[in-house]
Amino acid sequence: MISSDVIRGYTDIMILYLLLDQPSYGYEISKQIRTLTDERYVMKETTLYSAFSRLEENDYIQSFFGTETNGKRRTYYRITPAGLAYYKTKIEEWDLTQDVISKFIRHI
Amino acid sequence: MISSDVIRGYTDIMILYLLLDQPSYGYEISKQIRTLTDERYVMKETTLYSAFSRLEENDYIQSFFGTETNGKRRTYYRITPAGLAYYKTKIEEWDLTQDVISKFIRHI
DNA sequence: GTTATTACTATATCAGCCGTAGTACTTTGC
DNA sequence: GCAAAGTACTACGGCTGATATAGTAATAAC
Numbered sequence: 001m002i003s004s005d006v007i008r009g010y011t012d013i014m015i016l017y018l019l020l021d022q023p024s025y026g027y028e029i030s031k032q033i034r035t036l037t038d039e040r041y042v043m044k045e046t047t048l049y050s051a052f053s054r055l056e057e058n059d060y061i062q063s064f065f066g067t068e069t070n071g072k073r074r075t076y077y078r079i080t081p082a083g084l085a086y087y088k089t090k091i092e093e094w095d096l097t098q099d100v101i102s103k104f105i106r107h108i
Numbered sequence: 109m110i111s112s113d114v115i116r117g118y119t120d121i122m123i124l125y126l127l128l129d130q131p132s133y134g135y136e137i138s139k140q141i142r143t144l145t146d147e148r149y150v151m152k153e154t155t156l157y158s159a160f161s162r163l164e165e166n167d168y169i170q171s172f173f174g175t176e177t178n179g180k181r182r183t184y185y186r187i188t189p190a191g192l193a194y195y196k197t198k199i200e201e202w203d204l205t206q207d208v209i210s211k212f213i214r215h216i
Numbered sequence: 217g218t219t220a221t222t223a224c225t226a227t228a229t230c231a232g233c234c235g236t237a238g239t240a241c242t243t244t245g246c
Numbered sequence: 247g248c249a250a251a252g253t254a255c256t257a258c259g260g261c262t263g264a265t266a267t268a269g270t271a272a273t274a275a276c
Binding site: 027 | 221222223224225231232
């Protein structure tokens, strides 16, 4: 299991990755995370939606409404140029983190 | 730079790794983390010492006093069997995390 | 016409990292 | 023989982001 302390800081990466190629919305992103990770990580709804607000406040994503009616009205999100730049720095941070943490790993 | 949100959850691993072979104390562990990571990660003192209390409360480490007098009296820590077990599960968690996060990485 | 599914929103709690500040003892330099 | 630097912590409070819990609202399926 991945604890909340470990996952903290990676939710942004996951969401932005799934918006790289096309806009999407909460429910779909949630499902994609589940399937992409083979159910090994399931993002909590509240985590996901609070990440959306945070990302939008920082202008990393933009919301717009969809016209579909398969239930409640959907809020779609698209990534902004600032969001793409942020994604890139997060990837660099991930590379560095892997490098750093690997020094403290010993498979006993 | 590694953000505090990303590092969260790995401080335990770093500290326990450095206690695997012999007991140590705050100042030395701090220095070892700096040198092991080539200064790319410097653990804040407050982060380190609060991690010590947390780990001791959970019986993952045990404290004892040293006899040296190169400044203020040192508190040494040694890892416990429970701490070793905890370290192992954290390593498994790290392996899983790498696997999961890698699905969301695209070097653009 | 109740249940399931989709699609959120609101509110509050908690853990852990970090900033700031202070204490205390020893060693080194002049 | 005194100041500054280094060693080794402790206390306290703030902030962020994950999570629990609960509720709303619309459509589809049976």
